[in-house]
Amino acid sequence: MLSNKEKMLIAEIWERLIPVAEEIGADALLRMFACFPGSKTYFSHLDISRGSPHLLSHGKKIVLALAEGSKDISQLTVTLTPLQIMHAYQLRIDPTNFKLLSHCMLVALSCHMRDDFTAVAHAAMDKYLSAFAAVLAEKYR
Amino acid sequence: MVEWTDKERSIISDIFSHLDYEDIGPKALSRCLIVYPWTQRHFSGFGNLYNAESIIGNANVAAHGIKVLHGLDRGLKNMDNIEATYADLSTLHSEKLHVDPDNFKLLADCITIVLAAKMGQAFTAEIQGAFQKFLAVVVSALGKQYH
Numbered sequence: 671m672l673s674n675k676e677k678m679l680i681a682e683i684w685e686r687l688i689p690v691a692e693e694i695g696a697d698a699l700l701r702m703f704a705c706f707p708g709s710k711t712y713f714s715h716l717d718i719s720r721g722s723p724h725l726l727s728h729g730k731k732i733v734l735a736l737a738e739g740s741k742d743i744s745q746l747t748v749t750l751t752p753l754q755i756m757h758a759y760q761l762r763i764d765p766t767n768f769k770l771l772s773h774c775m776l777v778a779l780s781c782h783m784r785d786d787f788t789a790v791a792h793a794a795m796d797k798y799l800s801a802f803a804a805v806l807a808e809k810y811r
Numbered sequence: 812m813v814e815w816t817d818k819e820r821s822i823i824s825d826i827f828s829h830l831d832y833e834d835i836g837p838k839a840l841s842r843c844l845i846v847y848p849w850t851q852r853h854f855s856g857f858g859n860l861y862n863a864e865s866i867i868g869n870a871n872v873a874a875h876g877i878k879v880l881h882g883l884d885r886g887l888k889n890m891d892n893i894e895a896t897y898a899d900l901s902t903l904h905s906e907k908l909h910v911d912p913d914n915f916k917l918l919a920d921c922i923t924i925v926l927a928a929k930m931g932q933a934f935t936a937e938i939q940g941a942f943q944k945f946l947a948v949v950v951s952a953l954g955k956q957y958h
C-alpha cells in the first residue's frame with residue numbers, strides 16, 4: 671500500500687524524468703531484452719537494437735504512461751483503461767513480463783538517479799510499478 | 812551444468828575485483844529489509860528495524876550484509892560447479908535458518924540495484940545480464956537442498 675508521502679515522491683520522480691523519457695524507457699527495454707531474452711518475442715515486428723527509433727519511441731511511450739499514472743495513483747484503473755484493453759485483447763503480453771520490465775525499470779532508474787534512488791524511493795517505486803502492472807493485467811480474464 | 816561464455820566470466824570477475832563489499836553489502840541487505848519488509852522476519856534479534864533510517868543505521872544489518880555478500884565469493888571461485896559449492900549453505904538456510912528460497916531472489920535484485928546506483932551508466936545492459944545470470948545460478952543453488 672502506498673502512503674500519501676510515497677505517492678507524492680513517485681509523482682515527483684516521474685515528473686522529473688519526463689524530459690528523459692526516451693532515454694530511460696529505451697534503457698529499461700534494452701536491459702530487459704539482454705537479461706530476459708524471452709521478452710524479445712513480443713517485438714519481432716520492431717527494430718529493438720540500441721538507438722533504433724522504434725526502441726526510443728516505445729521506451730518513451732512506456733515512461734510517459736508511467737508518469738501519467740503517477741499523477742493520480744488512486745485513479746489508476748480509470749487512467750489505464752485504454753491500455754488495459756490494448757494489453758488484454760490486442761497485445762496479450764504474458765503478465766510475468768511486467769515483473770521483468772518493472773525490475774529493469776528500477777535498474778534503469780538506479781543507474782540514472784544514482785544516490786538519489788534511495789531505499790525509500792526504491793520501495794515506493796517498486797510498489798507503484800507492481801500496482802501499475804496489476805491494473806494493466808486486470809482485463810486479461 | 813551452466814555454460815559461461817568468456818565474456819560473461821570476464822564481466823563477472825571484473826565486477827567482483829572492483830566490488831566494495833563494505834559499501835555494497837550493507838546497502839543491499841538494508842535495501843532488501845526496507846523494500847521487502849517481510850524479510851525482516853529473519854532478523855528479530857538485530858535490534859531496531861523500525862523504519863528505513865534505523866535499518867540503514869543498524870550495525871548488525873551492516874555486518875551481516877558484508878558477510879552475505881562475501882558468500883558470493885565461493886561461487887565466483889567455482890563457476891563451473893556452483894550447485895555443489897552451495898550445497899551446505901543451502902542445507903543451512905533450509906534446515907536451520909528456515910528461509911523461504913524466494914527471499915534469495917529478492918536480495919539478489921537488491922544487490923543488482925545497489926550496484927547499478929554505484930556504477931551508473933557503466934552498469935550496461937550486457938553487464939547486468941551477466942551479473943544477473945550469475946546471481947540466478949547462485950540463487951538456484953541455494954534453493955537446491957530444500958526438501
